[in-house]
Amino acid sequence: MTLADKRILLIIGGGIAAYKTLDLIRRLRERGAAVTPVMTRAAGEFVTPLSVGALTGKKVYGELFDRDDEQDVGHIRLARGADLVIVAPASATRMGRMAAGIGDDLAGAILLATRAPVLLAPAMNPAMWTHPATRRSRETLKGDGLHFVGPNRGEMAESGESGEGRMAEPLEIVAAAEAILGAGAGPLAGRHVLVTSGPTHEPIDPVRYIANRSSGRQGHAIAASLARLGARVTLVSGPVALADPPGVSTIHVETAREMLAAVEAALPTDAAVFVAAVADWRTEGDAAHKIKKGPEGPPSLHLVENPDILRTVGTGPRRPALVVGFAAETRDLLENATAKLERKGADLIVANDVSGDVMGGEANTVRLVSRDGVEEWPRMPKEAVADRLALDIARRLAETDTP
Numbered sequence: 001m002t003l004a005d006k007r008i009l010l011i012i013g014g015g016i017a018a019y020k021t022l023d024l025i026r027r028l029r030e031r032g033a034a035v036t037p038v039m040t041r042a043a044g045e046f047v048t049p050l051s052v053g054a055l056t057g058k059k060v061y062g063e064l065f066d067r068d069d070e071q072d073v074g075h076i077r078l079a080r081g082a083d084l085v086i087v088a089p090a091s092a093t094r095m096g097r098m099a100a101g102i103g104d105d106l107a108g109a110i111l112l113a114t115r116a117p118v119l120l121a122p123a124m125n126p127a128m129w130t131h132p133a134t135r136r137s138r139e140t141l142k143g144d145g146l147h148f149v150g151p152n153r154g155e156m157a158e159s160g161e162s163g164e165g166r167m168a169e170p171l172e173i174v175a176a177a178e179a180i181l182g183a184g185a186g187p188l189a190g191r192h193v194l195v196t197s198g199p200t201h202e203p204i205d206p207v208r209y210i211a212n213r214s215s216g217r218q219g220h221a222i223a224a225s226l227a228r229l230g231a232r233v234t235l236v237s238g239p240v241a242l243a244d245p246p247g248v249s250t251i252h253v254e255t256a257r258e259m260l261a262a263v264e265a266a267l268p269t270d271a272a273v274f275v276a277a278v279a280d281w282r283t284e285g286d287a288a289h290k291i292k293k294g295p296e297g298p299p300s301l302h303l304v305e306n307p308d309i310l311r312t313v314g315t316g317p318r319r320p321a322l323v324v325g326f327a328a329e330t331r332d333l334l335e336n337a338t339a340k341l342e343r344k345g346a347d348l349i350v351a352n353d354v355s356g357d358v359m360g361g362e363a364n365t366v367r368l369v370s371r372d373g374v375e376e377w378p379r380m381p382k383e384a385v386a387d388r389l390a391l392d393i394a395r396r397l398a399e400t401d402t403p
């Protein structure tokens with residue numbers, strides 16, 4: 001009963017994916033949650049209040065100005081009485097209204113009034129999901145601390161089109177809810193931790209870029225492990241082929257400069273873990289047009305240095321209490337890691353030898369270098385490194401509190 005005694009307010013939005021919320025209700029209740037349903041007007045076109053009421057065993061709320069409920073300011077009561085609010089399916093329109101703070105129906109009013117964490121499961125046509133307006137809404141909502149699960153890639157129920165926009169499956173939504181609500185327990189409860197992950201892409205021209213072999217797997221695993229220990233996690237990720245970890249607020253960026261801006265926007269935090277393989281250099285200037293082959297031969301790229309994100313934060317005025325860096329080395333691992341510790345203002349450097357199959361691979365052999373010395377860990381899967389590092393971070397943070 002992972003969700004025992006949890007009060008979940010489920011806002012069912014309009015869209016064909018609403019049918020999956022019937023199964024979602026069942027899955028949430030199996031785990032011990034009490035589910036209070038709110039149906040938007042459009043939801044009623046796809047599922048009936050009768051089935052939602054029967055499955056939840058609760059009254060189904062629908063209208064903002066319900067004469068009976070509004071007497072005790074129904075939306076405020078509903079908003080306050082939840083441990084978690086789930087919006088499924090969340091349409092492009094709902095996301096836009098939320099991002100703009102519009103509360104002109106019961107769902108909108110609850111979403112403005114609640115202080116509980118909010119989890120959105122978007123579902124829409126791939127063209128709508130990739131529209132700049134929807135992307136803006138998503139980034140705004142993520143910046144406000146809302147959580148997302150999905151959408152997944154696959155075939156759309158209504159059009160047969162394929163792409164990103166399919167609502168996450170009920171069990172994925174449950175896993176995300178569990179991860180978020182786990183945030184009340186665990187050794188990192190009440191802590192906010194920032195993680196960077198993945199490579200950065202530095203454009204050469206509109207179609208080409210400089211990249212590296214980082215898959216983001218280690219950084220994403222660390223974000224997930226920290227969330228499981230109860231931390232509120234902000235993950236700033238470069239371009240990766242991985243799903244956003246459940247219960248983690250993930251911000252997507254491309255370049256080192258975008259990553260720095262997203263990191264600075266997430267501060268202050270209690271700890272920061274810099275796992276991203278940030279490109280050290282970018283090309284100077286912005287080539288607005290594709291560079292063409294010509295009689296003058298191959299172009300030469302003039303590189304300039306990117307900001308060092310770890311050093312900027314580690315030596316800056318808003319430095320978190322604990323700063324962890326990674327050092328990808330192919331030789332003189334310990335000397336280089338120790339030098340990095342000082343130069344970048346880190347408390348801990350996780351040094352890994354990347355001369356083998358680490359980048360993009362599944363396992364990692366690391367050494368933890370701090371001012372107290374070096375700790376060697378055996379070769380293990382990246383997920384195990386992540387779990388162990390998350391526990392180590394919890395212990396170190398607890399120590400920073402002790403006078």
Ligand code: CTP
Nearest residue numbers: 274275276278306307308309310325326327328
């Ligand atoms: N890092 C960063 N911003 C950069 C470069 C690196 O935040 N522009 C962070 C990485 O996330 C990692 C650490 O710094 O935590 C070490 O990165 P690495 O590339 O190994 O070190 P460099 O400083 O680039 O040193 P070197 O070129 O000597 O390898």
